[in-house]
Amino acid sequence: MRADHPDREGRWAWRLTGAITLCVYVFMFAPIIATVVLSFNASMFGGFPLTGFSLRWYEKLLTNEPVLDAFRTSMWIALVTATVTTLLGIMAALALVRFEFRGKQAINTLVILPALVPETILGVGLLVMIKAVDQPRSMALLVLGHILLTLPYVVLIVQARMVGIKRSYEEAALSLGAPRVSTFREITLPLLIPAVLASILLAFTISFDNTSASLFWRPAGVETMPTQILSMLKISISPEVNALGTVMILLTVGIPLAGGLILQSLTWFKAGK
Template structure:
């Protein structure tokens, strides 16, 4: 991008660049500091760095509370990704391909949890389960994560489904193929990029969720984000920085690897099509 030639425009352009740079520094400096300090040999979680060490990652791997929280977050995120993707596919097909009474209301209801702040949603559900005298459990926590991730899955799959022309499905149906076979052989392969993205998105949303998990988790149960908060109540040590770095790697690395895998698969598919032609 080139700077404007006139004086006032040039100053405005430089001011915009400076503000943009400050915003990025404000956003990413804490992340960089967390990663750097996780390798600090000192027992104090701050600058100056006294030396490079992986000691705090070794300590972290021996912390049974952290390992338990990791397993809890992993299975909840995996189940959330699977369930929301299945529900999202069915809901998106119904909302895009069919007409029925109350369709707009159902569509609004499907994406409503994404529009409500997590804190309000968490408190509201907590008040409801207290009102019906329902103790907090793994099932409540899992249902809460599904509720939070489902709107994003529906939106992603809907966007892809709208872009798929109905003529492919109509041609299959006109040739006598059942709707199930049409979906399996025609619609689903065309939906796979969105399905893959939805699985990764739902997993990341669930694994990284903090606010709602604080309200819905059973007593004595910690997820990775709530475990970090519990450790921060004691002190900010390099062990906390190491755990934060692992969270960054998982929540950022999985979508990046997923995008790379999707790109490679798309390239291989294109090559096969070219070879077939």
């Protein structure tokens, strides 16, 4: 009987842990599921039970000019941010992994630091600095702010991949007379492709879905998708907000999933060859 007592306690502990975990997941995902379901409700007044299935709120989004402008702005900012951040992240990771120089650890800490600071604090701090130098808010500063936020994640991803690439491949090419640029283009970069694609997708998603920092850094009259949703919620809780929220969920979740499937397919293709 005594021998069975610890096993019984262990089973109850696992059951309790599973129940708590289930409650946490329900608490996290129930609002998201409710938003998606209510976006197809035919009634103008969101609530359960549903009065019917309709796509009218998605049709309204297609004719809502402020929403379309915010979408185009967010897409442009996210594409520029992903492109510039990935290029900078590759160069920074290459320098931090492959070269030794004075102040390397300090620079590495400074690059990663924005990921450790809450976005609200970072947004307020940069806004105070902008005001101190009497610099008006602009699209260029907004893009620079997004680059600052996404760069640490790109550097970490590319660093992790580059550490796994053996130096012997590059050293063999250099010993045969290949220039450093050609060595990077022909050997290192192809091996970094999975990390590069993952960095582009992650940087795009972070920038497109950013709310806190964009509220502080956007110029007057400019709305991104997250700030447009907030401004719509201030006026009234319209079913269009549910439809717009569903679109945001599909983009911010679907893009990384699609990227993961593409990377997995590339891995299988290379393994098959």
